[in-house]
Amino acid sequence: MTDRALIIxxxxxxxxxxxxxxxxxIEPAAANAARVLxxxxxxxxxxxxxxxxxxxxxxxxxxxxxxxxxxxxxxxxREGETVVLKHHPNAFRDTPLKALLDGKGVSALTVVGAMSxxxxxxxxxxxxxxGYEVTxxxxxxxxxxxxxxxxxxxxxxxxxxYMAALSFAYATVISADESLEP
Numbered sequence: 001m002t003d004r005a006l007i008i009x010x011x012x013x014x015x016x017x018x019x020x021x022x023x024x025x026i027e028p029a030a031a032n033a034a035r036v037l038x039x040x041x042x043x044x045x046x047x048x049x050x051x052x053x054x055x056x057x058x059x060x061x062x063x064x065x066x067x068x069x070x071x072x073x074x075x076x077x078r079e080g081e082t083v084v085l086k087h088h089p090n091a092f093r094d095t096p097l098k099a100l101l102d103g104k105g106v107s108a109l110t111v112v113g114a115m116s117x118x119x120x121x122x123x124x125x126x127x128x129x130x131g132y133e134v135t136x137x138x139x140x141x142x143x144x145x146x147x148x149x150x151x152x153x154x155x156x157x158x159x160x161x162y163m164a165a166l167s168f169a170y171a172t173v174i175s176a177d178e179s180l181e182p
Contacts, residue, residue, distance in 0.1 A: 005046035005106040008033060009091060009113025009123055011075045012051060014061040014068030015142070021061035023114055023142040024155035030074040032140035032176035033112040037075055039180055046104050049075070049083045050091045052119065089122035098130055108133040110179065111171070112140035116162040124171050134171040137179050138163045 011030055014020045023029075040047050051071055053064050062069045077083050084095050091097050101109075109132050111124055120141050127134050143162070146153045167173035 003106055004108040004110060005048055005101060005104065006037060006040040007091065007097075007109050007111045007113070007123065007127075008037065008047070008049045008071075008075050009111060009119050010050055010052045010062075010115075011072050011113050012062060012068065013070050013072050014066075015114050016072055019061065019068050021144070023144045025159075026114065026142040027074075029112075029114070029140050029142035030072060032137065034074050035176050036110065036112055036137055036140055036179055040110070041078070046101075046106060047077075047081045048097065048100060049077045049081060050086050050095075050097070050113070050119075050123075051083055052086050055087060089119045090126045091119065091123040092126045092130065093122075101132070106132070108135070110135045110137060112137045114142050116141050116143035116159045117146065121162055121166065124166050128170045135179065136163070136166055136171040136173045137176050138173050139175050140179075 011033060015023045015026050049071055052062050053069050054062050057063050082100060084097050086095050109127050111134060113120060124134050124136055143155050143159045145155050146158050163173050
C-alpha cells in the first residue's frame with residue numbers, strides 16, 4: 001500500500017457549525033476522515049490536503065484570508081504534509097496535485113472531504129481519468145441540501161446519489177471502518 005495517498009478535500013471551517021456554508025453531517029464525516037488520516041500517518045503514507053479559496057473577498061464562503069477558508073482542526077495538516085490551494089472544484093485543475101502524486105510514485109488514492117456533489121465528484125472523476133485507482137470513504141464525506149426546479153433534495157439523498165454514481169464506474173466506495181481494516 002506504499003503507492004497510496006490520502007487526499008483530504010476541503011474540510012475547511014466554513015463547512016462546520018458557525019461557518020458560512022454549513023454542511024449536513026460535517027462533524028461525523030470529519031471525525032471519520034480524522035480516523036483515516038491517523039491510519040495513513042501511522043503507516044507513513046502520503047497525505048495531501050486541499051484547501052479551496054474563491055478569488056474574491058465577496059465569495060459566499062472560503063473567502064481569501066478568512067478563518068472560514070482554513071482547514072478545520074479535526075484534520076489539520078502536520079508539518080511536512082502538503083496543502084494544495086485550489087480555486088476550482090476539481091483538485092487537479094490548475095494545481096500541482098498530479099505532479100506531486102506522480103513525484104511520490106502514487107498510483108492509488110483514498111479520498112475524503114466535502115462536498116459530495118461538487119469537489120468530491122469532480123476530484124474523483126479527474127483522478128480516475130488520470131489513471132489513479134480511487135477508494136472513496138463515503139462516511140468521511142459530507143454535503144448539504146440542494147434545490148432543483150422548486151424541489152428540495154435532502155443532503156442524505158444528494159450524498160447517496162453521488163456515492164451510487166461514483167461507485168458505479170469510478171471508485172470503490174467503502175466506509176471508514178472498512179478502510180481501516182488490514
